[in-house]
Amino acid sequence: xxxxxxxxxxxxxxxxxxxxxxxxxxxxxxxxxxxxxxxxxxxxxxxxxxxxxxxxxxxxxxxxxxxxxxxxxxxxxxxxxxxxxxxxxxxxxxxxxxxxxxxxxxxxxxxxxxxxxxxxxxxxxxxxxxxxxxxxxxxxxxxxxxxx
Numbered sequence: 001x002x003x004x005x006x007x008x009x010x011x012x013x014x015x016x017x018x019x020x021x022x023x024x025x026x027x028x029x030x031x032x033x034x035x036x037x038x039x040x041x042x043x044x045x046x047x048x049x050x051x052x053x054x055x056x057x058x059x060x061x062x063x064x065x066x067x068x069x070x071x072x073x074x075x076x077x078x079x080x081x082x083x084x085x086x087x088x089x090x091x092x093x094x095x096x097x098x099x100x101x102x103x104x105x106x107x108x109x110x111x112x113x114x115x116x117x118x119x120x121x122x123x124x125x126x127x128x129x130x131x132x133x134x135x136x137x138x139x140x141x142x143x144x145x146x147x148x
Contacts, residue, residue, distance in 0.1 A: 012146025020113030
């Protein structure tokens with residue numbers, strides 16, 4: 001059984017990771033994922049005749065910093081889950097739910113675990129990313145409510 005646990009480093013995603021890792025069978029293979037912003041194309045930041053507002057080097061540095069932050073989130077989440085082995089992957093994309101679902105589908109995941117903090121009506125019940133994962137995923141989804 002392949003289980004994808006999505007985390008953003010929040011308390012809600014930490015609770016979801018702990019619950020998901022406890023509920024899954026002991027022989028499950030766990031994949032911790034987090035989503036960072038993609039590398040910005042400097043040409044997309046042009047402002048009229050002035051040209052790009054950031055250089056290729058700065059775009060690379062910003063993206064690399066995001067990946068480092070993502071790795072830190074994954075490492076911290078894995079530490080909180082104990083000695084069980086976890087595959088860890090930093091995904092890049094504008095919409096976290098899309099990236100989580102794309103990864104889970106490519107993997108053929110049996111279960112996706114996400115946390116929920118909730119903000120609007122649907123978001124109050126699920127959370128914006130978690131509600132999108134529920135709508136889009138071809139895998140079963142476990143949404144774990146966070147703590148306030």
